[in-house]
Amino acid sequence: METTYVRTFVGGVASGQVNFKNPLNERITVNIELKCPKFPEAFSLLLKKTKHPLDPNKVLPISFTFNPQMLTKYSAELFIYISKTLFWKYPIEGITEVKSKGIDFTFKTKAKKIFETKIFLDLSNLL
Numbered sequence: 001m002e003t004t005y006v007r008t009f010v011g012g013v014a015s016g017q018v019n020f021k022n023p024l025n026e027r028i029t030v031n032i033e034l035k036c037p038k039f040p041e042a043f044s045l046l047l048k049k050t051k052h053p054l055d056p057n058k059v060l061p062i063s064f065t066f067n068p069q070m071l072t073k074y075s076a077e078l079f080i081y082i083s084k085t086l087f088w089k090y091p092i093e094g095i096t097e098v099k100s101k102g103i104d105f106t107f108k109t110k111a112k113k114i115f116e117t118k119i120f121l122d123l124s125n126l127l
Contacts (some may be wrong), residue, residue, distance in 0.1 A: 003087060008096070020080050029052065030051070034092075038075075044067075071098065076091075
């Protein structure tokens with residue numbers, strides 16, 4: 001399946017969604033599981049229950065949250081099981097962005113021509 005991307009800043013919360021369509025011609029019951037072994041607290045499902053009946057060709061929207069606590073690459077996998085041998089795996093990638101704190105720095109140097117630009121850098125979350 002295609003990767004679902006979700007973005008937010010360190011300490012922020014963002015939500016994402018995967019839409020699962022029942023490809024079978026019969027009613028099924030799916031079990032949903034979100035796995036993120038490296039950072040288990042970064043992703044969580046928004047569904048109240050993880051077992052859902054689904055009619056043929058109907059779509060089940062599966063929402064999740066992303067809450068990064070440090071500036072790093074996050075990845076998870078969303079599994080949708082019909083049985084132990086029949087399942088779908090959706091990769092999820094969490095992208096952590098740096099939030100600007102609005103602190104201005106001024107750099108001055110001698111030059112033949114005047115060139116002025118502002119660069120905003122937030123390095124507080126770098127390890």
